[in-house]
Amino acid sequence: MSKLTFDGIAYNRTAEESVLDCLTRHGVVVPNSCRSGICQSCMLRAVSDDPPAAAQKGLKETQKEQRYFLACSCIPSGDFEATSELPQLTRTSAQVRAVEKISPAIARVRLDYSRPFDYRPGQFLNLYRPDGLIRTYSIASVPQFEDFIELHVQRTEQGRMSRWVHEELKSGDLVHISAPLGECYYRPGNTEQPILMVGTGSGLAPLYGVLRDALRAKHSAPIWLYHGSRTRDGLYLIDELRSLAREYENFRYFPCLSRESGYEAFLAARANDAALTEHKNLKGWRVFIAGHADMVGATKKRVFLAGASLGDIHSDAFLLARN
Ligand code: FES
Numbered sequence: 001m002s003k004l005t006f007d008g009i010a011y012n013r014t015a016e017e018s019v020l021d022c023l024t025r026h027g028v029v030v031p032n033s034c035r036s037g038i039c040q041s042c043m044l045r046a047v048s049d050d051p052p053a054a055a056q057k058g059l060k061e062t063q064k065e066q067r068y069f070l071a072c073s074c075i076p077s078g079d080f081e082a083t084s085e086l087p088q089l090t091r092t093s094a095q096v097r098a099v100e101k102i103s104p105a106i107a108r109v110r111l112d113y114s115r116p117f118d119y120r121p122g123q124f125l126n127l128y129r130p131d132g133l134i135r136t137y138s139i140a141s142v143p144q145f146e147d148f149i150e151l152h153v154q155r156t157e158q159g160r161m162s163r164w165v166h167e168e169l170k171s172g173d174l175v176h177i178s179a180p181l182g183e184c185y186y187r188p189g190n191t192e193q194p195i196l197m198v199g200t201g202s203g204l205a206p207l208y209g210v211l212r213d214a215l216r217a218k219h220s221a222p223i224w225l226y227h228g229s230r231t232r233d234g235l236y237l238i239d240e241l242r243s244l245a246r247e248y249e250n251f252r253y254f255p256c257l258s259r260e261s262g263y264e265a266f267l268a269a270r271a272n273d274a275a276l277t278e279h280k281n282l283k284g285w286r287v288f289i290a291g292h293a294d295m296v297g298a299t300k301k302r303v304f305l306a307g308a309s310l311g312d313i314h315s316d317a318f319l320l321a322r323n
Pocket residue numbers: 031032033034035036037038039040041042043070071072073
């Protein structure tokens with residue numbers, strides 16, 4: 001048992017417990033969402049000792065220097081002191097412009113935001129509900145095309161945030177958002193490099209942003225997008241993507257259904273299976289993968305084995321929140 005001091009109060013912590021688990025067990029409320037070191041919503045700051053390196057994965061160098069860390073990934077080796085005071089972290093307010101159901105499962109949320117808010121299509125942000133609940137969503141909008149931020153929120157039965165968005169959030173409401181995070185976005189240049197995109201469910205959001213950013217940047221090599229869902233309800237933006245495929249001859253779009261058959265217009269397969277059956281050699285390709293963490297992890301391995309280099313594989317993995 002070691003001592004964890006948080007905002008001046010000492011708590012007992014077991015050797016295997018993360019800072020987040022310890023504080024939660026003692027009834028201390030720390031914002032969190034993914035509990036996997038991805039969303040950065042559980043960020044705290046160490047008072048004197050440096051946090052373990054694993055707890056600073058994905059943070060900016062300036063944040064590391066100031067001993068910021070992620071409480072869900074932080075298992076100190078002994079006594080440790082932390083604070084919730086984070087002078088550099090910014091949260092900004094945003095006003096809901098529109099909430100629109102674009103499929104039975106997906107709500108498209110458009111937010112008006114105050115500038116400057118520099119983001120790349122495909123990055124993600126944390127959305128804060130007024131009661132403090134936090135969830136992470138990827139950005140589908142492209143700032144050069146749209147003066148709002150667009151998020152796609154997939155409804156899940158146990159999802160407190162997603163049910164609230166689908167059932168209660170409306171135009172004019174105020175929410176807060178974090179600064180944009182994440183590395184899953186289009187890097188300009190090398191426009192001759194073919195691109196493969198694989199996504200499931202609302203994993204289409206970052207891919208839709210990345211795709212339009214690449215087309216805007218006149219990416220001339222072929223771009224293949226495979227979007228999958230178990231059932232027809234989970235496929236969306238079909239008309240928009242088909243229209244882009246007609247407009248840009250280097251873009252090809254394949255909607256995929258893995259559990260429902262009888263639709264001639266869709267491939268009857270998982271998106272990653274369909275993509276890797278068609279593309280067996282990915283040497284020299286750029287690959288974007290977004291969706292549930294299990295699918296993303298498995299697909300990353302497969303595209304790497306098919307020849308894509310690690311530096312060319314960009315991914316955005318979603319986890320269902322545990323609270
Ligand atoms: S990074 Fe800790 S809860 Fe998401």
